Amino acid sequence: MSDRYIDFANSSLGHRLVAAIGLPSPVRLERWQAGRLRPVEGALLLSGGALADKVQAFAHKFTDATYRYGTEASTWIPGHGPTLKAVVFDASGLQHTDQLKQLREFFQPLLKNLDYSAHLVILGRAPECLGDPFAASAQRALEGFSRSLAKELRSGGVLQLLYVGEGAEDQLEGALRFFLSPKSAYISGQVLRLQACATPVEDWTRPLAGRKALVTGAARGIGASIAETLARDGAEVILLDVPQAKADLDALAARLSARTITLDICAEDAAAQLIEHLPDGLDILLHNAGITRDKTLANMTPEYWDAVLAVNLNAPQVLTKALLDSGTLHDNARVVLLASISGIAGNRGQTNYAASKAGLIGLAQAWAPLLQQRGISINAVAPGFIETQMTAHIPFGLREAGRRMSSLGQGGLPQDVAEAVAWLGQPGSGAVTGQALRVCGQSLLGA
Ligand SMILES: NC(=O)c1ccc[n+]([C@@H]2O[C@H](COP(=O)([O-])OP(=O)(O)OC[C@H]3O[C@@H](n4cnc5c(N)ncnc54)[C@H](O)[C@@H]3O)[C@@H](O)[C@H]2O)c1
Incomplete structure (x- = not known):
């Protein structure tokens, strides 16, 4: 069944009317199309951090345009870099309350530089696996932050939090192929835990071959x-x-x-x-x-x-x-x-x-x-x-x-x-x- 309101809100007259009287203005979400090969069509921004380094190692398979932020080799500058289709922030190193301000410092400048239907992912460590109560509290704080920021995103933007378990770093590619791509267009504000897994995907173009x-x-x-x-x-x-x-x-x-x-x-x-x-x-x-x-x-x-x-x-x-x-x-x-x-x-x-x-x-x-x-x-x-x-x-x-x-x-x-x-x-x-x-x-x- 079709949603006529979306058609109306995205027409030129409807768009102006909806904005003028303050009605919700849902955008048409970008979805995966047959024949597409790469998860990200546009710029991907990575923060610093050990998990972000892991992502950097396979990011070239996602897109030709990968940028780093907050490192000496920082190449993306708010207001000057391209609009961002995908963002990965490695928050796994945040261990006490004072460090949580890094979330504000990283995300605030890029919010006005997001492309339509942008996909954001925050990486953390599961609080229940951390011995230090302050570190566990900082990692749990990511949940409230993620769910709230997901509600503030506009133009079809979505955001998830992935808690990466010890030994699960190798599973990031599969998870990000999903969460940074239009395949997850209608998922937002979710928190998932990744654990080690011994069965890899052999061919990303046919990941279920032979099953x-x-x-x-x-x-x-x-x-x-x-x-x-x-x-x-x-x-x-x-x-x-x-x-x-x-x-x-x-x-x-x-x-x-x-x-x-x-x-x-x-x-x-x-x-x-x-x-x-x-x-x-x-x-x-x-x-x-x-x-x-x-x-x-x-x-x-x-x-x-x-x-x-x-x-x-x-x-x-x-x-x-x-x-x-x-x-x-x-x-x-x-x-x-x-x-x-x-x-x-x-x-x-x-x-x-x-x-x-x-x-x-x-x-x-x-x-x-x-x-x-x-x-x-x-x-x-x-x-x-x-x-x-x-x-x-x-x-x-x-x-x-x-x-x-x-x-x-x-x-x-x-x-x-x-x-x-x-x-x-x-x-x-x-x-x-x-x-x-x-x-x-x-x-x-x-x-
Ligand atoms: N549509 C939604 O918004 C929505 C939301 C949440 C969850 N779900 C769940 O997703 C699933 C699919 O939903 P849908 O909207 O496509 O439903 P649907 O009614 O369109 O399709 C359900 C299918 O299940 C088959 N089915 C029912 N009873 C069966 C039985 N006893 N044995 C074998 N087949 C049987 C029906 O013949 C039908 O083809 C359901 O489990 C539903 O509860 C749907």
Whole structure:
């Protein structure tokens, strides 16, 4: 479903009118286009610091225009250098309160020199891993700073904080290929932790080459977009949906040269059927199928409650366990669960849905350490308001609120969720596990 307000706000008359009466003016976000090769098309500014040195070593693969700041070889001067498409600030060395002013000193001059849809990343060390309470406090301060600055960015700018664990420095390239590129256009104000990971990406143009991926609920909406994105990145995709969606599933499968499985994931023999359909095993498991049956709790029927919990939470639990126990899910597999910001913030009329989605986040957190030995990662992706058939059915007022109540002032596209899922599906993304990544334009809900 299209967002007519964005079209209006970006027309010449609309732009002037929106500015004159102080309405939100969301910009059209820059997204990844087919055929593009480099993550950053424009200037990339790096700060000083040991982690920034690591980034410098591969930055030439991102763009031809890399600049350093705050070092003797500083080549970017505010007001004189080019506008910046991407910025990486290494804050890992900040250990006490006085040093935090470096954040203001670095970011303030460049805020007026950012290109449209700029991507900013702050690198730090996870506070819980630091012995010195003052250093831990300084690193935790980065979180408040990042989330606030993300809310102040204009023209589609986004900002994330990555806490880089000991030994995880080699995972920076994969993470920054995602967070500095338009693939993460609708993600902002997020905090993620990277850990060491032994499985590298071999070919950045096809990071999922040789990987078998199952996508549930693949016939339409976000699931279809995930399937297309995984196929683009080189995965062999298997599409699953209910028998009623067979026509759509077959059409997509023909486009992607993919296999299909028509199956209700809640069927009693669903696990057995899946295992039978996957004799060669699986490297990426994407639990995307989901339903809503909204009612306030006072009016919630047992049928509505049971259906949502069965599809959204019980089926991913039962099927993942069966695929693990049978050895169908390979070592170093990647599991991604489609949660929702409703599962983080709660939402009126969605006690059943929010419970199911919060349960998925809990599942990822609890399972991650247990699967670590086999190199398997499990994460939740929590979309905010995404333009699909599911959200097209929301009443007009609520739909508009869902779109505008975020730092980017608009809904996301299925592609935005798909890009995040595809990144978490990469071999190198074992660096991230047990976490929930919000794809919500920094929605105010639950922030
Ligand atoms: N659209 C959003 O704004 C949004 C926001 C947050 C989270 N999500 C989540 O993202 C996922 C995809 O959402 P969407 O908007 O594309 O939904 P959608 O309704 O457009 O598509 C869901 C797909 O899942 C399939 N499905 C449902 N029950 C199934 C079952 N029992 N067995 C097999 N397949 C089944 C449906 O047939 C459909 O093809 C869902 O888990 C949803 O909860 C969506």
